[in-house]
Amino acid sequence: MAAAGALVLLAPCSTHRVPPVDLYPERQAWAQQIDWSVAKQEATSVLSAYLALDTSNPPGRESLGAAYLASILASEGIEASTHEFAPGRSNLVARLRSEHPEEAPLCLMSHIDVVTAETEHWSQDPFRGTVDDEGYIWGRGALDMKGTGVVELLTLVWLKRLGVPLRRDVVLLAVGDEEVDNLGVRFLADHHWDDIGCSHVLNEGGVGVEGALVDGLTTFAVAFTEKGSFWLRMHVDGPPGHGSTPMPDSAPAKLVQALDRIRARKPKPTFHPEVYTLLGAIGERAGGLTGAVLRSPTLVRSLAVGRLMDNPVSRALITNTINITGFGGAEEPNVIPSRVWAQLDIRMLPGTTSADMMAELHELTDGIDGVSFEVLQDLPAVESPTDDAVYQTLVRRVQLEWPDAAVGPLIMPGTTDSQILRPLGVHAYGLTHFLLTPDELRTMHGHDERIHVDTLATGLRVVLQVVLDLAAHDKPGG
Ligand SMILES: [Zn+2]
Structure with a gap:
C-alpha cells in the first residue's frame, strides 16, 4: 500500500533534529501511568491470538475476528456490537462515550479480513500466531492490518482503564471484506453511518519505511486521498x-x-x-x-x-x-x-x-x-483537507516520535475503505504507525508476514498519544 520503491537514490546529509514541542503535555500525562513493558506483552498475546483466526478473504469469515474483539471489549466493560453483512461475515462497532461531547466522534478503523496465504512458501504457519525468539509475531495480517486493529482496540481499552475523560466519543470500527469488495464498510456506510457519526476516521494508508524514497531516509506518508x-x-x-x-x-x-x-x-x-x-x-x-x-x-x-x-x-x-x-x-x-x-x-x-x-x-x-x-x-478521488487538526496531529506525533523522518501527505495509488467514507463528508486519513524495513514491508500481501513486538508496542503508544491529543481532556495535575 505504501509508496514503495526508490525515487531518487542519493544519500541524505546526516543532521540531528530537535524534536518539535509537544502541544498537549497535560493530555499526554495519562499515558505516563501505563507500564509499557506490560502493555507490550498484552499487545503481543492479543495479536497472536487474533492472527490464529483464519479470516482469509475469500471467504472472509470475519465473524470469528469480530467475536474475538468483542469478547475483549466485553471483559473491559466497553460497549460493542457486531453486524452481519453476509453469512459468517460481521463488522464490529465499539464506542467509548464522552459525557459532554465538544466535537463529533473520532473513528479508529481497521479491517478484519486478510489476503490469502500460500502456506507452503511460509517459514511459519500463517494462522498460528507464533512469536519467535527474535520477537517477531508471525501471521497473515500482522501488518495488513490486524496489527493496527489490535493497536486501535487496546487504545480504547487503555482510555477506559485509565478513566480518561473524553472531549468526543472514540469509536472502534473493525470491518470485513476490505481486501475484495469493501462490503463491510459499504454496509456500515449504508445502514449505520448516521449512528456512528464520526467526522474523522483514522485508517490504513501510508506507513513508515526506512529508505523508501531516499536512501537512508525514513518517510512516513499520510494518505489524505486515494486515486x-x-x-x-x-x-x-x-x-x-x-x-x-x-x-x-x-x-x-x-x-x-x-x-x-x-x-x-x-x-x-x-x-x-x-x-x-x-x-x-x-x-x-x-x-x-x-x-x-x-x-x-x-x-x-x-x-x-x-x-x-x-x-x-x-x-x-x-x-x-x-x-x-x-x-x-x-x-x-x-x-x-x-x-x-x-x-x-x-x-x-x-x-x-x-x-x-x-x-x-x-x-x-x-x-x-x-x-x-x-x-x-x-469511484472518484475525494480529498480530505490537510489543514485539518486531525491530519496535523498525525504529522506532529510522527515527528515527535521519529524526529529524523520525513512526514508528508500521500495520494494513495491504490484504495482502502476510506474511499467509501470520504464521499459521505468524512475526513479520513491513512497511516499505519509502524516503522518498517523494506524487507518487512515486502511481507505485506507476500510470504512470511510478521511484525516485531517493539514495532507493535511503539505503534500502540503513538496511536494512544494521537487519540489523547484529539479526544482527551487534560489530566488534572498532569
Ligand atoms: Zn489493508
Whole structure:
C-alpha cells in the first residue's frame, strides 16, 4: 500500500533534529501511568491470538475476528456490537462515550479480513500466531492490518482503564471484506453511518519505511486521498469467421490495435500541490543537492520529472494511469469470435473525472469500429483537507516520535475503505504507525508476514498519544 520503491537514490546529509514541542503535555500525562513493558506483552498475546483466526478473504469469515474483539471489549466493560453483512461475515462497532461531547466522534478503523496465504512458501504457519525468539509475531495480517486493529482496540481499552475523560466519543470500527469488495464498510456506510457519526476516521494508508524514497531516509506518508478507480471492460465487435483466413476488421485484430494505442499513450505529469509538500518534506530531511531540488517545485518540474516518470511508483503519483489487466472472449483456436474484450484498471488523480478518462479513451480508439465500454466500477478521488487538526496531529506525533523522518501527505495509488467514507463528508486519513524495513514491508500481501513486538508496542503508544491529543481532556495535575 505504501509508496514503495526508490525515487531518487542519493544519500541524505546526516543532521540531528530537535524534536518539535509537544502541544498537549497535560493530555499526554495519562499515558505516563501505563507500564509499557506490560502493555507490550498484552499487545503481543492479543495479536497472536487474533492472527490464529483464519479470516482469509475469500471467504472472509470475519465473524470469528469480530467475536474475538468483542469478547475483549466485553471483559473491559466497553460497549460493542457486531453486524452481519453476509453469512459468517460481521463488522464490529465499539464506542467509548464522552459525557459532554465538544466535537463529533473520532473513528479508529481497521479491517478484519486478510489476503490469502500460500502456506507452503511460509517459514511459519500463517494462522498460528507464533512469536519467535527474535520477537517477531508471525501471521497473515500482522501488518495488513490486524496489527493496527489490535493497536486501535487496546487504545480504547487503555482510555477506559485509565478513566480518561473524553472531549468526543472514540469509536472502534473493525470491518470485513476490505481486501475484495469493501462490503463491510459499504454496509456500515449504508445502514449505520448516521449512528456512528464520526467526522474523522483514522485508517490504513501510508506507513513508515526506512529508505523508501531516499536512501537512508525514513518517510512516513499520510494518505489524505486515494486515486479514483475507474474499471472498464472494453468490448470490441467484428464479423465472425474462420480462423484460417485473417481479416483486418476482426474483433481480435481491432482489440489489439486499440490496446496498442492505449499502451503507447503518454500521459503528461500532473503535480497535485500536496505532491510538492511531500517532496519538500523529504527534501528538508535529505539536504544537499537532492534536498534543494525536492524543496523547489520549479526544480522538481525541470530536473526531477524525468526520474519521477521513469519509476512506476512515483509515476503513478503524478499521472492518470490506464492499466490493461486482462482479456477474454476467445473460444476455439480456429474460430474468429464476433466479440472480444479487455479489462482496463484506470486510476485518476484528484481533479480528473471518469468522463475525462472516457473522452481520452474515445480519442485513443477513434477510427476503430465496434468499440464500446462497460463500466465495472467508478469511484472518484475525494480529498480530505490537510489543514485539518486531525491530519496535523498525525504529522506532529510522527515527528515527535521519529524526529529524523520525513512526514508528508500521500495520494494513495491504490484504495482502502476510506474511499467509501470520504464521499459521505468524512475526513479520513491513512497511516499505519509502524516503522518498517523494506524487507518487512515486502511481507505485506507476500510470504512470511510478521511484525516485531517493539514495532507493535511503539505503534500502540503513538496511536494512544494521537487519540489523547484529539479526544482527551487534560489530566488534572498532569
Ligand atoms: Zn489493508
